[in-house]
Amino acid sequence: MLFQINHLSVDYSLGQKNLPLLQDISMSIDEGEFVALVGESGSGKTMTSLATMHLLPDNINIKGGEILFRDKKISSMTEKEFRSISGKDISMIFQEPMTSLNPLIRVGKQIEESGLVHGMSKKEARSRAMELASQSGLTDTARILASFPHELSGGMKQRIMIASALMNEPQLLIADEPTTALDVSTQEEIITILQKLRHQKKIAMLLITHDFSVVKKLCSRVYIMYKGKIVESASTEEVFKNPKHEYTKALIDAISPMGATYGRK
Ligand SMILES: Nc1ncnc2c1ncn2[C@@H]1O[C@H](COP(=O)(O)OP(=O)(O)OP(=O)(O)O)[C@@H](O)[C@H]1O
Ligand SMILES: [Mg+2]
Known part of the structure; x- marks a missing residue:
């Protein structure tokens, strides 16, 4: 396995209080696999990627679980150790260029x-x-x-x-909403570039988005996040055919009618 998150919990400490931001997150990505992490605003998508990249803001800390890259436990590496991986084996496109x-x-x-x-x-x-x-x-x-x-x-x-x-x-690219801030025609162009990457390079991607039309174009599997937890995970085809969580259904229905009929009767 290329990348794995096992039972990750992340808390925000505010004085004496600890607020859970991520609870018991688990996911995995194989070599060359394009996987989507989908969820509404504030569900914890960016926090998951920042935890991976050792970039959690002050007062936000990993409370449990582990993050592995090729069986190396990157979540317990020192900053110096992680610097040899960050931007090399794993790189990230941030939500706000x-x-x-x-x-x-x-x-x-x-x-x-x-x-x-x-x-x-x-x-x-x-x-x-x-x-x-x-x-x-x-x-x-x-x-x-x-x-x-x-x-x-x-x-x-x-x-x-x-x-x-x-x-x-990099062997893993984390792309946090790479198309969200762009106009529609530029979005399409960026998606095409990422599709080419999928065919040309041996690269895996964790694509963070709330747009199921982008998921359909790029990813073979999906994790759905809701309020800091993974609530559903399946192949893209399966999620479109048989979405389980109410929130997943709503997101799929939010894309164009053409998209919503993909694989559904
Ligand atoms: N610097 C911060 N300090 C405290 N809480 C934060 C901070 N940044 C984010 N949060 C909280 O962490 C939770 C997860 O936020 P996160 O940014 O991961 O959401 P997201 O799924 O990426 O949302 P979006 O789709 O809007 O980018 C939210 O409740 C958010 O308010
Ligand atoms: Mg975000």
């Missing part, structure tokens, strides 16, 4: 940096950044890579984030 890019640094440099920190030469990092930017659907790459984030549109920034996440050929 606008806030995760440094506004003061040209975007090309920011992509290159992900390669440099993991031992790439400058020359190698530069040519790989160019190549990935164009694979991520950017044209006129030299000019775009020399731009600052504020000079680029939301879709362009999202492509920069994708290129940056792919620099070290």
